[in-house]
Amino acid sequence: MKNKRFFPMFVDLSDKKIVVVGGGNIATRRIKTLLQFTRNITAVAPKTTMELHELGKAGFVNLINRPVKRSDFAMAFMVIAATNDWKLNDEIYRVCKEQGIYVNVADDKSKCDFYFPGIYMQDEVVVGITASGLNHKKARRVRVAIQEAMEASDNEE
């Protein structure tokens, strides 16, 4: 093991403010995942994917179309830095650490208070898989294996 193990905390996000910085493919994918847990998401980016633009227009996400500002993090519980500018991602990391906000920097696993897991959900069951930041392909493989096993056992019933 060349990395720390993170505790799998299952947390109620529905009443907490989440700020996603960036509006590209990664931000869009993570916002779609988070929408299964909360509608309290603010995304800040000068440019967004069409899909995120539509989610903003439909009112699922509070979309702010401009470069991020420090004040965007006020009252945030969790921040995801998913811009294509590593210096900006690093600055977001430092601001969040100063303010005690949980932060995930999508291009640097050493700057994550939490990792994004591979997720599978079925009714009341929520499966979250991490490979401790060492192997996202393995996290995906394990998630798919569990998903297939659960679906196969349903079909047997």
Ligand SMILES: C[C@@]1(CC(=O)O)C2=NC(=C\c3[nH]c(c(CCC(=O)O)c3CC(=O)O)Cc3[nH]c(c(CC(=O)O)c3CCC(=O)O)/C=C3\N/C(=C\2)[C@@H](CCC(=O)O)[C@]3(C)CC(=O)O)/[C@H]1CCC(=O)O
């Ligand atoms: C599980 C999953 C959840 C999700 O993202 O939804 C996830 N990554 C997934 C996919 C994926 N990731 C990457 C690609 C691009 C193609 C490729 O390279 O293959 C693809 C494939 C794709 O995009 O399709 C590239 C990548 N990922 C990270 C870095 C930076 C670094 O390692 O430092 C870079 C290089 C970025 C760069 O180039 O700068 C970092 C992280 N990615 C994590 C999670 C965290 C814990 C990982 C672990 O458990 O080990 C961690 C550590 C932190 C975090 O981001 O939370 C999801 C699979 C879900 C599923 O299918 O079930």
Ligand SMILES: NC(=O)c1ccc[n+]([C@@H]2O[C@H](COP(=O)([O-])OP(=O)(O)OC[C@H]3O[C@@H](n4cnc5c(N)ncnc54)[C@H](O)[C@@H]3O)[C@@H](O)[C@H]2O)c1
């Ligand atoms: N963790 C993972 O699983 C994973 C996977 C692939 C890539 N990445 C990393 O995630 C990051 C984003 O990747 P992508 O493919 O979504 O990039 P992208 O180029 O599609 O999107 C970048 C976004 O950043 C926004 N941005 C730029 N400057 C900004 C500013 N000042 N304020 C707010 N937003 C700003 C842009 O408007 C754009 O929406 C990259 O650093 C990439 O290396 C992470």
